[in-house]
Amino acid sequence: MSFFRKKIYACAGFNTISLGSGRKEFHPKKPRPGIEYYIKEAGLGSINQIQNPEAIDEGVIGNFVAERFCKQGNLSGFFPMVHPTFQYKPCIRVEGACDSGGLAIVVSIKTILADLADVVLCIGVEVQNSVKAIYGADYLAAAGWFSGERKEGHAYFFPDQFSQRAGACFEKFGKEKVLAGMAQWYVNAIENARKYPPAQEFHNKNPELFATGMTPPNPKVFCENINVFDCSKVSDGGSAMIFASEEGLKKIGVDQKDATEVMAYAQVQDNLTTPPPDLTKLSTCAIAAKRAYERAAIKPGNLSVLEVHDCFTIAGLLAIEAAGFADYGEGADFVKDGRTKLTGTIPTNTTGGLIGYGHPTGATGVREAVDVVSQLLGKAGDCQVKIGADRPYGMMSSMGGNDITVVAMIFRQT
Amino acid sequence: MTLDDRLQNVAIVGAAGKMGSGIGVMIAQEMAKLKLKAENKNKVYRTNLIDISETALDGLRGYMITQLTKVAEKSTVHLRKLYEKRQDLIENADIIRTFVDNASSVLNFTTDLNAVKDAHLVFEAIVENDKVKTKIYRKMKKLCSPDTMFLTNTSSIPISYLDEQAGLDGRLIGYHFYNPPVVQRLVEVIAADNTVEELRKIGDELGKRLRKKLVPSCDISGFIGNGHFIRDGLYALSEVERLKSTFRYPGAIYVVNRITQDFLLRPMGIFQLIDYVGVDVFQCILRVMRTHLDDTSLRSRFVDKLVKQHVIGGQYADGSQKDGFLKYERNRPAGIYNCSKKDYFMLNDKWKKKVDAKIGSLPDGFAPWKALLINPKKEDALQSHFDKLKKMDTLGSRLAVDFLKKTKAIGEQLVNDGVAASTKNVNAVLTNGFYWLYGPINNYI
Numbered sequence: 001m002s003f004f005r006k007k008i009y010a011c012a013g014f015n016t017i018s019l020g021s022g023r024k025e026f027h028p029k030k031p032r033p034g035i036e037y038y039i040k041e042a043g044l045g046s047i048n049q050i051q052n053p054e055a056i057d058e059g060v061i062g063n064f065v066a067e068r069f070c071k072q073g074n075l076s077g078f079f080p081m082v083h084p085t086f087q088y089k090p091c092i093r094v095e096g097a098c099d100s101g102g103l104a105i106v107v108s109i110k111t112i113l114a115d116l117a118d119v120v121l122c123i124g125v126e127v128q129n130s131v132k133a134i135y136g137a138d139y140l141a142a143a144g145w146f147s148g149e150r151k152e153g154h155a156y157f158f159p160d161q162f163s164q165r166a167g168a169c170f171e172k173f174g175k176e177k178v179l180a181g182m183a184q185w186y187v188n189a190i191e192n193a194r195k196y197p198p199a200q201e202f203h204n205k206n207p208e209l210f211a212t213g214m215t216p217p218n219p220k221v222f223c224e225n226i227n228v229f230d231c232s233k234v235s236d237g238g239s240a241m242i243f244a245s246e247e248g249l250k251k252i253g254v255d256q257k258d259a260t261e262v263m264a265y266a267q268v269q270d271n272l273t274t275p276p277p278d279l280t281k282l283s284t285c286a287i288a289a290k291r292a293y294e295r296a297a298i299k300p301g302n303l304s305v306l307e308v309h310d311c312f313t314i315a316g317l318l319a320i321e322a323a324g325f326a327d328y329g330e331g332a333d334f335v336k337d338g339r340t341k342l343t344g345t346i347p348t349n350t351t352g353g354l355i356g357y358g359h360p361t362g363a364t365g366v367r368e369a370v371d372v373v374s375q376l377l378g379k380a381g382d383c384q385v386k387i388g389a390d391r392p393y394g395m396m397s398s399m400g401g402n403d404i405t406v407v408a409m410i411f412r413q414t
Numbered sequence: 415m416t417l418d419d420r421l422q423n424v425a426i427v428g429a430a431g432k433m434g435s436g437i438g439v440m441i442a443q444e445m446a447k448l449k450l451k452a453e454n455k456n457k458v459y460r461t462n463l464i465d466i467s468e469t470a471l472d473g474l475r476g477y478m479i480t481q482l483t484k485v486a487e488k489s490t491v492h493l494r495k496l497y498e499k500r501q502d503l504i505e506n507a508d509i510i511r512t513f514v515d516n517a518s519s520v521l522n523f524t525t526d527l528n529a530v531k532d533a534h535l536v537f538e539a540i541v542e543n544d545k546v547k548t549k550i551y552r553k554m555k556k557l558c559s560p561d562t563m564f565l566t567n568t569s570s571i572p573i574s575y576l577d578e579q580a581g582l583d584g585r586l587i588g589y590h591f592y593n594p595p596v597v598q599r600l601v602e603v604i605a606a607d608n609t610v611e612e613l614r615k616i617g618d619e620l621g622k623r624l625r626k627k628l629v630p631s632c633d634i635s636g637f638i639g640n641g642h643f644i645r646d647g648l649y650a651l652s653e654v655e656r657l658k659s660t661f662r663y664p665g666a667i668y669v670v671n672r673i674t675q676d677f678l679l680r681p682m683g684i685f686q687l688i689d690y691v692g693v694d695v696f697q698c699i700l701r702v703m704r705t706h707l708d709d710t711s712l713r714s715r716f717v718d719k720l721v722k723q724h725v726i727g728g729q730y731a732d733g734s735q736k737d738g739f740l741k742y743e744r745n746r747p748a749g750i751y752n753c754s755k756k757d758y759f760m761l762n763d764k765w766k767k768k769v770d771a772k773i774g775s776l777p778d779g780f781a782p783w784k785a786l787l788i789n790p791k792k793e794d795a796l797q798s799h800f801d802k803l804k805k806m807d808t809l810g811s812r813l814a815v816d817f818l819k820k821t822k823a824i825g826e827q828l829v830n831d832g833v834a835a836s837t838k839n840v841n842a843v844l845t846n847g848f849y850w851l852y853g854p855i856n857n858y859i
Contacts (some may be wrong), residue, residue, distance in 0.1 A: 134487045138505040151504050155490040211790035221491055 003264040003295040008109050009244050010411060011259035013370030014045025015351075018200040018237040018358025020129055028129065032236060035063075035070045035127045036078045042123050042238030042363070043082035050242065051253025053083050057117035059091035062104025062124040063362035068139040069130050082121075090117075097143030098311060099400030100124065101239065101365025102407030106267050108243040118248030124366030125238040133234055140361070143401040145272050156222060159231055161402045162312035163223035168279035169314060170225065173329045181332025182313035183213030186229050186355060188341055189310065193352030195382035200233045200358035213313070230313040232354035239360075239367035256414045260376045263393070264295030265409040272404055280329070282315070285322035285397055288408035292395065293324070296410040300324040303410075304391040305375040306346050307368035309399040310353045320348065323397060323408075347385040350375060365398035365407060372396045376413045387413065415534060415561065417619045421445055422459055425533035427550065428540035429463035429523075430470030432729065433567050436595030437537045438463050438474075438521075439481040440624050446517035450496050459520040462529040471523045473731050481596060482517045486510040531557045535616070537589070539567040542698045544579075544705075547571060551580030563613045565589035570636045570702040574606035584608040587617050590637065591626075592847040593691075600847035601626045606633050629842045634833045635706035638843040640699050641833050642854065643687075644712065645824045647696060650674065650684040651714050653813070664750040664759040665769055667739060669813070671747070676776055677814035678821075679799065681783050681849045686747060689727035689738030697721050719753050774808025786851055796851060800858035818859045825854035 016038055019026055026032075033041075039061065047053040059079040066072045079091035096103040101124030108120040128136055134155065141150055141157035154160030169178045187209040193199035206212055215227045222228060244252060249259055268288040277283050285308075293299060306323060310316030317331035325346050326334035334340065340348035351357045351371050354364060372394035374380045376387060387394075392413040399406050424441050428434040438461060445459040463478075465471050486493060490506050493513055497503045503512055522529060527550070530536055536558065540550060547568065554564070564586045566576060573588045580586075588604025601624075603617050621628040631637040636644060650670050657666035671683030680687075688696050697717050704712040720726070720739070727738025735742040741749030741758040749758035777799055786792050800818070803811050825840040834840045841853020852858070 132487060134490050134506050134510070138507055141505075146504075151501065155494050155506050205785075206789075208789060208791050212788075215790065219491075221488065 004113060004262070006113065007246050008112055008262040009246070009249050009256070009259040009414070010241055010262055010369060010373050011244065011249070011254050012046045012049035012242040013240070013373045014042055014049070015198050015239045015357070015367050015370055016041045016045065016237050017198040018233065018235045018360060020200050020233050020235045020358060022200045022204060022233065024203050026129075032129060035066055035072055035075070035125055036081060038125045038127065038236065038238030038360070038363075039075070039078045039123055040082050042125065042240035043079075043121060046121060046240040046242050047083060052251060054085035055248070055251035056083075056086070056089070056119045056121045056242070057248075058089060058111055058120045059086065060104045060108045060111070060120055060122045061091060061093045062095075062100040062102075062122070062366060063093060064095060064097055064100045064126055065139050065142060065361070066125075066127070068142075069136070070127050075125070082123075095362075096405045097400030098309070098359070098361045099365055099398045099405040099407055100362040101367065102396075102398035102400070102409075103267070103365065103405070105241065105243065105366060105369050105409065106265060106407055109262060109265065112243060112245050112248065119242060119244045119252055121240060121242055122366055123238060123240045124360075124363035126360035126362040127236040128234050128360065129236050136234060143404070148273055154223065158402070159223050159226060159312065162314050163217075163225040165279045165318065166225040166230075166312075166314040169317075169332075172280050173332065177336075178314070178317070178332045179214065181317050181335045182226075182230055183210050184336045185310065185313040185316040186213035188335070189349060189352050189356035192342065192350055192383060193356030196351040196357065199352045199356055200235055201352055201356045226312060226314065232311045232359035235358035235360040237358055237360035237363050237367075239363045239370050241366055241370050241373065258377065259414060260373045260411040261414055263298075263410045263412050264292050265407060266291035266295060268406045270404045272401065276403055280318070282318045282322040282399070282403045284403045284406045285309075285319055285399055285408070288406040289323045289395070289397060292408040292410050296393070296412075298393055298410065300346070302391050302393045303346060303395050304387040305350060305372055305385055305394040306348045307350075307372050307394075307396040308348060308353070309364070309368070309397060310349060310355055311359060311399070313355065315399070316349070316353065316355075319397060319399075323395065342383065342385050350380060350383040350385060365396070368396035368398055369409060369411070372411050376411055417616055417623070418448060420534035420563070420616065421448060422457060422534065423462070423532050424460070424535045424537070425462040425464055425530040426537045426539065427464045427527070427530065427554070428538060430465035430467060430474045431539055432593055433591055433595055434463075434465070434537070434539035435474055435477055436481070436593075437539060437567070437591060439478060439485060439596050441537070442478065442482060442517045442520055443485050444623060445520045446513060447496065449516055449520070460522055460532075461520050462522045462524060462533060464524055464527060464529050466525060468525055471525065475523060477731075478521060479514060479518060482514045483510065485596065486513045527553060528557060530554050530562075531559075533558065533562060536562060536564045537567065538564060542568060542570060542695060542702065544571045544575065544702060547576055548579040551576060551582065551586070555580055555582060563587075563616060565617070567591055570640050570699045570706075572606070572635050572706055573604050573609065573633050575706065577606055577608065584610040585613060587613050588631075588633070588637070589617060590639065592639070598847060599625070599627045600843060601628050602631045602637050602639055602843060602847070603628050604631050604633050604637055627842065627846050629839050629846070630835065631839070631843075632833050632835070634831065636699065636703045636833070638828055638834045638840055639847050640703070641828050642824055642840065642844060643691075643848070644696070644699055644703060646821055647684060647688055648712070648714060649817070649820050649824070651716055653817070654716070661769065661772070663754070664752055667750050668761070668766075668769060669773055671740070672770075672773070673810060673813045673817060676780070676782065677803065677810055678817060679783050679786060679796070679851055683747075685739035687848075689735060689740055690729070692726060692728035693717060693738045694721050694726040695728070716753070720751065723753065723756055725751055773810035773813070774806070776810075777802035777806065783851060792851060797858065804859060815859055821854040822856065822859070
């Protein structure tokens, strides 16, 4: 029995350039496009792939913290700017920290399941380069518990949260092994990004990626157990995807073969005011993946492609375990052995993930979905991986905060 | 008196200049940290920023706030610990703002040299002119207490000379920061024979606090830094003279500048570096060294001509580069000065292509200085670059190899002359103060 009461499809995915340090066109002191530009650019990127944009019923915009980075609220007010026929149509802005995009695609799907719409345009967006990283760290720390954690927290609040996870893993599984896994994660992220022109690390030409990944941490200016290369990028960018019912696909003029079916999702919420139960696990991500597999009635081995939320390299390793591909404590070996590469057992983060493509926070969940769908449709260009006939599925898992808000979603070739 | 005690009242003379202003930022920062300690709660701290120009002091106010903010932004990890008991300061922005407020509250901007009178430490960073420096030290000696210690930022005047002229009896040490002082890690420390032990210790302790790399140099005019840089520059100018028959003046400057930057993998070409330091400053240091070393070869008619024509380089208040040997657009070389026309020859792709063809290509796999700086296998990359360079037979490779040999010889001479105690110290100055990827005394060639 299908998890949804009716079929839901995803199509017409689009990612803008992820702009920030690393891109040749980026200069911190030069003017850059604002958040409305990315909403429009991403939205148009999607609707240019369909025949009848006027058939789009609603919009959902995922965004984390534009009020601080851009001094801009009321983001749904930018939806009618995307296309003239969107004027006076419904649009909701959704927030769930770095999983804002994940929640946005969930809301899009729920709206269709509720029979309130046949077609929803889902846009994720964030502009973060408006301030220096030290102030951005303040804004992003809102994904933690402000009154309970921030004062005692590190200047770079979230990097430190995951540095603590890395430290716990070093102690439990061996520092050398985990560090090598983290560095290999970095290598894979950059190598994949080099194949994807919109990626922030597309221009990266460093010939010694592994050695760079192994750069010793400098706790005086950053974190105890991770270096800056272990971190996702500070990015400006947007992603968009159209979700539709069977009827909706017809209305917008998209053939089923150009869409993928959404098989199931699991949205799991942990308590922001309690510490993670185990620093060496992404417990909430694991629950989300398990529920998603059960709801889609598949196993990890049925996936041909995976997108995980590698906000830090250590999160990537733990996410591989949470997704059921490596046993507890074995994520580092799994990655070091090349099993998450484009040619590996489970190609992961094929356009570079949050470290290679970039991490425009509110857009990331949508971007992950876009990349899984592109792969399943065979439209991933130089990043394309083999989609086995017996493995027609792909999964994305996006995370907000320190394993607090998680969405795992499974897609299938039509 | 401990360093903490001395840091209660400090004066910086020549505070609005590029070196003085940077020293001011670092001292204010240290004072703000001391102020935060519970035991210092009721103490008054003062950084006296003294300069002859009221206008320059006005500009200094804004500069100090900007720089103190940058410093705070870079040290927020540490500052959060210092402010951990202030429950009202939660976000990084709160902490940075409070630190800048604390640090700027110690600043006293003045044109009155009398402000040095209560200072326990005086940093002097005025113009590099022995007569002017001597005059001001004589005045300060009269104004200050006999306990006051003096640190001079001179980059070329012997400390023993200044001490003797002003009668400071060993209360003077050379403390040569590099530009910009807040960023550059290197400080050349030059003690004269009679420099008192207490001041030597202050120099060491202060260096540690400021997280600087201290490299000792003997008290011989030019010390290690300028001892090398000035001679390197003179060699570059002699190469220009040699190459002018082939490339004419603008072309020869372009070639030597390019060889030193790209072929030798330096952060900037030699003429861009002279412009950065200031052509007039370069001339001034030449004069000081020529006088104190009694070496008439330390002169460049070409540099004299440029200064006479008011082509002096240096930087504007906002840090952008003034025109000198080269003309700058967006801080990048865009033209070359032609003395006879008293104007700049503007570079263009066609011309550059023609000249570049004459000097030949760079070795295969060339990566510029910036890329190598972050290359974790930098040593291997450098070895490979110079190995290839040696095997090539182009004008560019020959010029580069000759330059490398000359640079090494200059470094070795500094050791032989007793300016530097070791080759290690020479290399430390060039790599830390000039951001070279490798020391001049090496085995690449």
